[in-house]
Amino acid sequence: MTAHTIGHDEARRLIAAPRDALDDLLARAGEVRDRGRGRIVTFSKKVFVPLTTLCRDYCRYCTFRRDPGEPGAHTMTPDEVVALVQAGARLGAKEALFSLGDKPEALFPEHRAFLRRMGHRTTLGYLRGMCALTLQESTLLPHVNPGVMAERDLAALREVTVSMGLMLETLSRRLLEPGMAHERAPDKVPARRLRTIELAGKLGIPFTTGILIGIGETLDERVDALVAIRDLHQRWGHVQEVIIQNFRAKPRIPMRDAPEPGFEDLARTVAVARLLLGPDVNLQAPPNLSAAEYPRLLGAGLNDWGGISPLTSDHINPEAPWPAIRELRRATEGAGYALRERLALYPEYVSRAEFVTDRLRARVAELTDGRGLVKECHEHWRSW
Numbered sequence: 001m002t003a004h005t006i007g008h009d010e011a012r013r014l015i016a017a018p019r020d021a022l023d024d025l026l027a028r029a030g031e032v033r034d035r036g037r038g039r040i041v042t043f044s045k046k047v048f049v050p051l052t053t054l055c056r057d058y059c060r061y062c063t064f065r066r067d068p069g070e071p072g073a074h075t076m077t078p079d080e081v082v083a084l085v086q087a088g089a090r091l092g093a094k095e096a097l098f099s100l101g102d103k104p105e106a107l108f109p110e111h112r113a114f115l116r117r118m119g120h121r122t123t124l125g126y127l128r129g130m131c132a133l134t135l136q137e138s139t140l141l142p143h144v145n146p147g148v149m150a151e152r153d154l155a156a157l158r159e160v161t162v163s164m165g166l167m168l169e170t171l172s173r174r175l176l177e178p179g180m181a182h183e184r185a186p187d188k189v190p191a192r193r194l195r196t197i198e199l200a201g202k203l204g205i206p207f208t209t210g211i212l213i214g215i216g217e218t219l220d221e222r223v224d225a226l227v228a229i230r231d232l233h234q235r236w237g238h239v240q241e242v243i244i245q246n247f248r249a250k251p252r253i254p255m256r257d258a259p260e261p262g263f264e265d266l267a268r269t270v271a272v273a274r275l276l277l278g279p280d281v282n283l284q285a286p287p288n289l290s291a292a293e294y295p296r297l298l299g300a301g302l303n304d305w306g307g308i309s310p311l312t313s314d315h316i317n318p319e320a321p322w323p324a325i326r327e328l329r330r331a332t333e334g335a336g337y338a339l340r341e342r343l344a345l346y347p348e349y350v351s352r353a354e355f356v357t358d359r360l361r362a363r364v365a366e367l368t369d370g371r372g373l374v375k376e377c378h379e380h381w382r383s384w
């Protein structure tokens with residue numbers, strides 16, 4: 001714990017504090033944020049690459065996963081990956097965010113056959129191949145988010161990525177019980193996820209993690225998960241970003257009737273995370289709330305908006321880039337902060353040789369300035 005952080009007990013107390021104490025909590029977290037991160041807020045211009053929507057888990061809040069044969073079930077071919085990352089590069093994206101289901105080959109023979117046709121045995125092997133192809137055929141830098149990984153998988157993927165991620169989501173084993181969010185999700189056993197995050201630290205991989213709020217956890221359990229992330233980061237120094245993600249109810253998911261966390265709940269959690277993790281950690285929440293509300297998260301301690309795509313998933317129109325970045329800039333500047341683009345590798349890791357894989361060092365250096373942010377000459381969105 002540094003002079004600017006709080007302990008486990010105080011975090012548990014603050015997350016349950018009465019509503020009339022919220023403004024003070026947010027102001028306190030905002031001050032810590034400003035002390036550590038200054039008045040700069042970052043985002044990454046990325047293209048989302050849904051390598052496969054097949055997954056062996058059945059998280060009850062998931063809108064992404066499919067079984068083979070369901071509408072939307074798809075594993076991208078190498079040609080599809082190349083077309084997508086090249087389209088993203090033409091629009092100035094720097095990050096290829098590979099998102100995919102966890103170990104679908106364990107459950108689906110059709111997926112095993114697909115992998116065999118592509119010359120691979122595992123989805124993670126295929127993912128490595130697609131990251132290498134992305135580096136060969138485009139200017140984008142891969143960041144991968146493929147679920148639980150063993151040490152050999154992490155080591156192999158490290159060579160073709162600038163960073164990786166795995167949401168811890170929760171530390172609660174209760175959520176694995178019947179009727180709970182992770183009942184049919186063997187890859188959501190908290191100890192397995194902690195192990196992956198720890199191994200990434202051991203291998204010097206800049207790592208993104210975070211928690212998912214509103215999936216049945218208690219407030220104490222929420223704090224426990226943040227403490228576990230803090231402890232891993234204190235040991236290995238590799239957690240480049242902590243995401244506070246809020247559950248959203250959608251018609252086609254089993255948890256469609258579950259209540260969503262409100263804005264106050266999200267803001268309070270961001271603030272407690274900032275106080276617990278300290279002034280230097282990068283804290284992110286997706287800005288998918290109403291325009292009137294999300295800038296308030298800056299005052300609660302947030303300093304990053306995450307990945308923003310210049311492409312929609314189903315419509316590519318280079319003449320009219322997705323307006324989200326323009327809106328984000330207006331909202332950020334309106335709150336008194338400057339918006340800057342970062343890579344999928346956070347600025348403070350750019351100059352730390354042990355965190356940048358040799359193969360990508362020159363590319364990272366070419367794109368970044370002395371502070372590790374994207375050089376302004378590469379921030380094409382500024383002229384929109």
Ligand code: SF4
Binds near residue numbers: 057059062065185
């Ligand atoms: S692991 Fe869970 S959240 Fe991730 S894709 Fe599979 S079902 Fe969805």
